Amino acid sequence: MPDVIRERAGVPVLVCDPAGPPLVTEQDALDLIGAAFAGAEVVAVPASRLGDDFFALGTRFAGEVMQKFVNYRIRLVVVGDISRHLAASSALRALVYESNRADQVWFVPDLDALDARLRAGS
Template sequence: MEIQFEFYENGETKVAELLSRTLIHSAAEMLDIMMGAYYQGASSLIIHQGHLSGSFFDLKTGVAGDILQKFSTYRMRLAIIGKFDNFSSKSLADFIRESNKFGRINFCGNIEEARLALSK
């Protein structure tokens, strides 16, 4: 499947929004998407909650940590758009809050919030 993006200029940063209907199950799959965006000049990526498999939101699986480590390693920023207040896990809520605090990974409610978070 070909990975499709929409690109935005966000100040001096090029941002890629994932448009493809793909479900990301692993850090390796995310890395393929990251590299696709990177090779087209993007330093930030926007994805939607629906792009992530349920295992991402179950912190015990380690999928979220593995994926977010890739963004740290490759110095790329990520915004995930979705409704995150539906989850009952306190550890997930803490994880989201801490991620948003440091800014490399941002959990946002809409595209405007995502673009703003990635411009900081």
């Protein structure tokens, strides 16, 4: 399945294919943002498409990607099991906790959790 824009809980979401290309550069993030400009407010990226550099906060890659989405006012949602990464990093646990308290970047276990979050309004 290619990356497609689908309405989820009344919100247009670019749902990214788990088998799609990995997001490993800032340009990859910008490409997803560009695809979202076709009408999506949210980009749902499977955690499987994010490399270890994203979850290793010392690389600063996650911050760079997240900032791109904030700058373009497109919500980023990382979808999937990241428990392995969370177990290895208290800093990542803190980032996920704080992100999920806000409205711009979320980490959710699956698309059903994304739907529930969207229905709740934040």
